Amino acid sequence: MLSIRNIVKQYAGHTALSDVSLEVKSGQIFGLLGPNGAGKTSLIRIITQITAPDSGEIYFNGQKLNQSHIDRMGYLPEERGLYKKMEIGEQMIYLARLKGLSRDEAIKRLKVWFKKLGMETWWKMKIEELSKGMQQKAQFVATVLHEPDLIILDEPFSGFDPVNAEIIKDEILELNRNGATILFSTHRMESVEELCDSIALINKSKKILDGSVKIIRNSYRNGTFLVEYSGDRIIFDGKQPFDLVEEMAADDETHTLKIKLAGANSSNDVLQYIIPLARINMLQELVPSMNEIFIENVNKIA
């Protein structure tokens, strides 16, 4: 769908992107992660052809990126904004027509969206009469109205209250089910795990990590487990097949341990060791969250 190859972008005095390459597959929800100022917005602006890279190439559906692709993308910038004094309906039609939709088609689709998101009464209202959250909703509709193949969302959930964030999240998922590829940037890690198939982590203008969320998280497994058992507290003699990381607070009956596998031992060895000593309630592998991976990687570089 989108193949980004060796993009370099320099601004006077600093490098925004140095040799960044990414592959976004068709139908994916792709998360572009990174701390503030990492170069996410610069990359997005290059994809949306607002600016051009100093070097490197981008391919959209196998073709070199060009003007004709603009209408196939929908872009929600991080800094939201609409014409304050223009009526919502007119404004949405205008923005849709700039993306190549006919007036009639735009009106037809708008009616559907307005109904879906409970915005029917807004048609004649001016942007400045709406609350921030309502403006965001309107802008989201404007972004996706022309049914783009690639939807680019820069921090899509910022500015939404939890209820509306949930609504927007569901809409994003539905658009994705209907075939749209979604690229979004965020620093809200919980939404990454919930939504993304793949991610790329950018820090200080460089890509430091990318791939499918599952594979990345698996690669960060380090054999840490949580064990909960009932019975008398086990006194470890040092011969157990794991290292004890932490004994967590326990009540009279249940005890919780955080352990790390030692050597080539597996979780089965852990069970075999404990079963004779106590009744096991739970054994859970602690896979690092995206948040932990994010922080670990960003700090490693710094």
Place this chain on the structure above:
Amino acid sequence: MDKVLLIIQREYFTRVRKKAFIIMIFVVPLLILAMGAVITLVARNSDNLSDPLVVKVIDLSGQFSGKFKNQKNLTFELTTQSIDDLKPALNKDGDLSALVIPTDYTKKDSVKIYSQKKPGITLTSKIEEEMNAIAINNGMLKNHIDTSLLHSIKSDISLNPMEITSSGTNKTSQGADIAVGIACAVLIYLCLFIYGAQVMRGVIEEKTSRIIEVVISSVKPFQLMLGKIIGVGLVGLTQFAAWIVLSIVSTKIVGHALSSPQGGMMQALAALQTIHFGSLLFYFLFYFLTGYLLYSALFAAVGSAVDSETETQQFMFPVTLPLLFTYILSVSILFRAPDSPLAVWLSMIPFTAPVAMMVRIPFGVPGWQLAISMSLMVVTFIFTTYVAARIYRVGILMYGKKASYKELVKWFFYKE
């Protein structure tokens, strides 16, 4: 191209639908109408005194007695009373005044007029006129010159300027040339400012509301700038068209309502008819459009470089300086010497030409000068649009950064 058309439509209709625009369409011709009416009324009444005045004449010289002619609302009464005796009466009656003519009345400022309030200029000039006529008459009589003969050969000459053109001799009117030239220069100056500033404000609005990023993910920055400039320009043309129609209608009405056939208004209208309005309109539109394109591109660049209207000052000054400079020269000097080297140069330099040339055109400008000036206008507006577009495309994405001139130059050289 379709997208530019869409942008033009939006820029045009959002402005034309505004109440302010519709009000302006009617207010400006009404103001012109009101001004015209006031001028006509003042001009008509200034020759006459509005209240009946009585002037008591104390003639100590004996030269003027009985020779004053009464006029409308002005009566001269000879009296033998002294000025001190008259003072109580003068104090009571505001319309009464006393004229004291001493024996050595030829000495400067020796003739005095007394009244309760300051005498109006019309009254004093009428009395002066009357006294001068009488004194000259007296002098002639003293030197045995036949005044009746003199009256018969007295002439009243005023020049009737004729203009020789290839198609024959035309009646011309210098007054009308000056009036039309200055009016066009002022109008072009104002319009370049008003509509240029509208473009700038539009750019700032898009930048501060952040819609800019949405729009330029759909169109090229240059398309947006072009669409905005053309859209606002069309608003200007619409306004002109409405004003021209309304002005023609209203002058016709005022002309009928206020003027007798020989009245001042009719004379003014007759003088105006010596101007070739067809070609004048053509040149006005040409210089408005090219001047507007030239300046609005610069205004757009200024708008893109700032975050709010208050920050525009440092860039606005150099942009508007040539216009302001020419405007001041136009209404003070240029119309007196429309063919002077200064005027010719100013009408060649594209940044000053729209205003300077409009002052010159009613007086007639050589074809080659017009050709040079007009081609320079076209070349320059293309050039400034190019420069402005390069600054604009970078500027609109620079939030919260105070731009300096150095930075603008850097932006200009940025690669795409």
